[in-house]
Amino acid sequence: MGAQMPDSYKELIKSNPDETEIRSFLVDGDQVSVTLRIPDTLRDAAKEEAALRGMSFSAFVRTCMIEELAKKGA
Template identity: 85%
Template sequence: MPGYKDLITENPSETAIRSYLVQGDQVSVTLRIPNALRDAAKEEAALRGMSFSAFVRTCMIEELAKKGR
């Protein structure tokens, strides 16, 4: 399976990038961020009706999918 770097060099559509980013097994990640950032993100996630983890994944996908534009 090609990696993300290989994928974006092929000039894929945003849909293709998003599909690539959401496939595969889930893994645990430890992320060290300031309390204020975590608290603000948790509040924003709650306002959107999603979990903190879903909010972080969504933000990452949005940023990485920009490469296809």
Template identity: 85%
Template sequence: MPKTSKQLIESGVSETEIRSFLVDGDQVSVTPRIHDTLRDAAKEEAALRGMSFSAFVRTCIIEELAKKGA
């Protein structure tokens, strides 16, 4: 099995398999530095979707990385 998302994408697997690969693994703590206005807008959008800020950020990252050819 490929060890990176790039290798997985290059192997021609489906988007579902890519998403599965991206969510499999241990959770780690990450501290991004973003402007407060961006954080506040993202928190509002997350609340509108009924999810936490962290879940929203993970979802956005997965969506971007799961695109074929990313």
């Protein structure tokens, strides 16, 4: 049986994980709705970039967050 997944990101980082473990932790879990207040210019630029990459705005934001959080543990 594998090791039990920590309850929080903070606990995970304390366990000195590799990037794969961090990414697995970040994508595992239930979907929740989040409201962000950002400038319309930032939203529009992000929507355009997401379209250029062939993904939705939400997927682009999730990807950016995962990239940033995964490198914190490295």
